[in-house]
Amino acid sequence: MSSSRHPVALRLERALGLREAVSGPAKLLAIVMFLPLIDGIFPALILAGGIDSVAGILQVGLLVFGGSAVLAVILAEMDDAPKEQMKVVLLVAAGLIPLAALEATLAPTIASVIDLAIFERFAALVIVAIAAKTASARIGEYLPSPAVIVGLGFVASVDPSGFEVVVLPDPALVGRAVAAAGVGVAFALVVALASPWLRQNLDIDSFRFGSAVALGVLPLALLGVVFEQAPLAVLIVAGVLAFDPADGIGGPAPDGAAADGGTDEERNGSDRGQAPEREREPWL
Structure with missing residues (x-):
């Protein structure tokens, strides 16, 4: 079993058979960071307006592309020197950022065939499901995958009467998408750089639960129930509470x-x- 004990990382590790692979941790990090692009979470957030502001970009970058799963993989699975870990993160970023830009380029075309008001609710439901899966592996077994929820949301909100192929992408939207992916990469780089210190001074399970709470607040921010920066505030508090310095170490x-x-x-x-x-x- 993975020593990270993070539900998302564990599920991916078992599903993809990465435990016995020589480069398993590096592959696992790549899968964890690419997952929002693969299962439709990131496009759903783009269409729901999740990256329309600076706070949204930071929150999506830290909670969706970064978050506790990335932290768990780097701290508990990767035992190389920080410099080598950072090289792996940059290698992942070389594919992550262009793909995020591509999905943002296609977003306006997708938006032309769906009812955004309906789809936003499914996007919020996706984030709630991810938060539950992050908090508890047992709960995650009973919930549908994010890809299934996104697919159902597309079917429920599709309106082909307004279909329009957008040839020219929205540069501002693409830039915000790249920025969100870049925030996730920056988070992973900081974790890799500080990994020796973080292993001794951070309670990873406490941060995981705090990150799950922040993810749970994100849909409320998307729907306007709480103030926009609430998920970021919760994540900062979670990081502070997870700080658990080991007496005398270092x-x-x-x-x-x-x-x-x-x-x-x-x-x-x-x-x-x-x-x-x-x-x-x-x-x-």
Whole structure:
């Protein structure tokens, strides 16, 4: 089983048989980051107006392209040096960003054949389903896949009478789509760069639940029930609450203390047959 224990990462790992692959973690990261483009989540958000503002771009980038699944894969699955991890992220970005731009280019044509008011509700339902799958693997087993929900939303909202092939893409829309994908890539790069420190100071399960809550708030923001920046605020709070620094790790040893955190007296006591203090449980 994946040491990340992230429901989304675990499901993909089992489905694609990546556990035994030599380059499994790199492939898993690519699948996790490409998933919003593959299963229709990102196009649905584009059509629902999810990236029409700076806050929307940040939220989609951090919660959809980045988020706890990307963090879990990098911290729990990739054990290379940060520099090597960043190379993998950049390699993924080389395909991710152009594909995000392509889907944004096609979005106006798709919008011409659907009723956006109806489709927006299905887009919100997709995000709720993803949030539930992120929070609990057991709940996720009973929910339809995002692709199924997006497909049903398209069928329910289709209106071919207004079909129009948009030859010239909307540069502003494409730019916002690229920016959202870029935010996700930037998030992954920061996690890779800081991975040694984050492994010791971040509770990944707490961040996962906080990220799920932020995802659950995103549909409410899309529908105007809460203020637009609410998901971003929830994610920031989740990150703060998940911060769990390990005492003494990475810092200088106090006077009279050994490099492993024990004092001279403790080491001597251990040498005399006394039981040494139980070592800290590893993060993974």
